Amino acid sequence: MSIDGTYQGKVTGPLGSTDCTLTIKADGTKLTGHASAMGIESEVKNGVVDGNSFSFQAEGNGPIGHMVLDIQGVAEGDGISGTVKFGRMKARFEGKRI
Numbered sequence: 001m002s003i004d005g006t007y008q009g010k011v012t013g014p015l016g017s018t019d020c021t022l023t024i025k026a027d028g029t030k031l032t033g034h035a036s037a038m039g040i041e042s043e044v045k046n047g048v049v050d051g052n053s054f055s056f057q058a059e060g061n062g063p064i065g066h067m068v069l070d071i072q073g074v075a076e077g078d079g080i081s082g083t084v085k086f087g088r089m090k091a092r093f094e095g096k097r098i
Helices: none
Strands: 005-013 016-027 030-037 040-043 045-050 053-062 065-076 079-086 089-097
Touching: 005 079, 016 089, 030 045, 030 053, 040 065
Parallel strands: none
Antiparallel strands: 005 016, 005 089, 016 030, 030 040, 040 053, 045 053, 053 065, 065 079, 079 089
């Protein structure tokens, strides 16, 4: 199954829980798209796909100022899950394809 699609879910970490939306598209090993969570809207940057695993960066101004987020995840069926690292903090995310 393709990783392409729009996913809605939650990010849960030290700042609490917030809704997130991720729209992604794979082209070979390159991942593109758009992410929104924790008040940050960002294009997918440096996106990579390897099988059902993916990683990318997102950047923007969030609740604690300017943030660069490193996201790593896995897509399984219609779901995704993984981690978001920002500074010294780390959060988990889960979502379902809509």
